[in-house]
Amino acid sequence: MKVTVETPATVANLGCGFDCFGLALPVYNTITLEETIMPGSGIEINILDNDSDNIPRDKNNIVYKAIELLYNYIGQTPAELKINIKTGIPVARGMGSSASVIVGGLIAANELLGHPADNDVLLSIATEIEGHPDNVTPAFFGGMTIAEVEDTGSVTYRKLPWPKNWKITMCIPDFELATDISRSVLPDNVPMKDAIYNLRRSAMFVEAVYTQDEDLMKLAMTDRLHQPYRMKLVPGLNSIMEGLKHTEGVLGCTLAGAGPSIAIISNGKNIDEINEIVETNWNNINVNSIIHTYTIEDKGARKI
Ligand code: HSE
Numbered sequence: 001m002k003v004t005v006e007t008p009a010t011v012a013n014l015g016c017g018f019d020c021f022g023l024a025l026p027v028y029n030t031i032t033l034e035e036t037i038m039p040g041s042g043i044e045i046n047i048l049d050n051d052s053d054n055i056p057r058d059k060n061n062i063v064y065k066a067i068e069l070l071y072n073y074i075g076q077t078p079a080e081l082k083i084n085i086k087t088g089i090p091v092a093r094g095m096g097s098s099a100s101v102i103v104g105g106l107i108a109a110n111e112l113l114g115h116p117a118d119n120d121v122l123l124s125i126a127t128e129i130e131g132h133p134d135n136v137t138p139a140f141f142g143g144m145t146i147a148e149v150e151d152t153g154s155v156t157y158r159k160l161p162w163p164k165n166w167k168i169t170m171c172i173p174d175f176e177l178a179t180d181i182s183r184s185v186l187p188d189n190v191p192m193k194d195a196i197y198n199l200r201r202s203a204m205f206v207e208a209v210y211t212q213d214e215d216l217m218k219l220a221m222t223d224r225l226h227q228p229y230r231m232k233l234v235p236g237l238n239s240i241m242e243g244l245k246h247t248e249g250v251l252g253c254t255l256a257g258a259g260p261s262i263a264i265i266s267n268g269k270n271i272d273e274i275n276e277i278v279e280t281n282w283n284n285i286n287v288n289s290i291i292h293t294y295t296i297e298d299k300g301a302r303k304i
Helices: 062-073 097-112 119-130 136-141 179-184 192-211 214-220 227-233 237-244 271-284
Strands: 002-012 021-034 043-048 081-087 144-149 155-160 167-173 250-255 262-266 289-294
Touching (some): 002 136, 021 097, 021 136, 021 167, 021 289, 062 081, 062 097, 062 119, 081 097, 097 119, 119 136, 136 144, 136 155, 155 192, 167 271, 179 227, 192 214, 214 250, 227 237, 227 250, 237 250, 237 262, 237 271, 262 271, 271 289
Parallel strands (some): 043 081
Antiparallel strands (some): 002 021, 021 081, 021 144, 144 155, 167 262, 167 289, 250 262
8 A cells, every 4th residue: 555645844933933833835745655565675765856865764764753653652663664755845944844744754654554543643743753843733734823732742733814815935045954953052041021022922923813914913923032042043034134124015024943944924015025135135145045935835734
């Protein structure tokens, strides 16, 4: 039996919602799982369309680790399995490529095993492997999501009604930034006033989405919990944010997840000027980039 699952890219945090908010984009990774017929053939992992040496092809691969946890959940261990990973999502750019393959692998393995786990179990395994729920949740369910994790590992999430005309411009630089490096610069503790700042803004953010309130969104998309510390890892981020502060149509400009990509939320009316501001700022410091504007992906992971 062979199962293929396509899973979208995601942008986590969206400014104030560190480790909580995320949304899905119409860019995909595809995972194909195949039970190999030959006994003793073991685990084979192929990464198609990506020759990066940084992606493990053995049992250290995160897709394998996620699948192994699902097998363990039903008291088994994967024995003979071929895993093909086709990567359409740029790696180490803050677009949730790891969350995408974790979720895709779990859904495909669950299908192969005859659906022993429900979505709650799969989401909690995905969160355990990823370490936070903000990418895996929208990768799984699509749209814009808010998610939290209990001490038991169980994840509660809700999908918010993202306004159809709010666009996401992804500015992807030509350098990588690993999430663990980007998390290593964060402090263990933050000042109370900064925690309050983000708490207030994340409440405003949710209200802005529900009421499609652009002015409120402009106020809500700022952050003091992670971006100030990560600024030094992404050359040009500060000047791009400053350059877009008063640009018509821009509702917010944030680091995409742990970076280094930048995500700009807008009402879609001024995309050319947004692109030009980003390009000019990055060109000035010799950073090449790909810039693309998307509408949100609302369906999430699916079998194809
Ligand atoms: N919330 C996570 C972070 C997303 O900012 O580190 C990383 O994928």
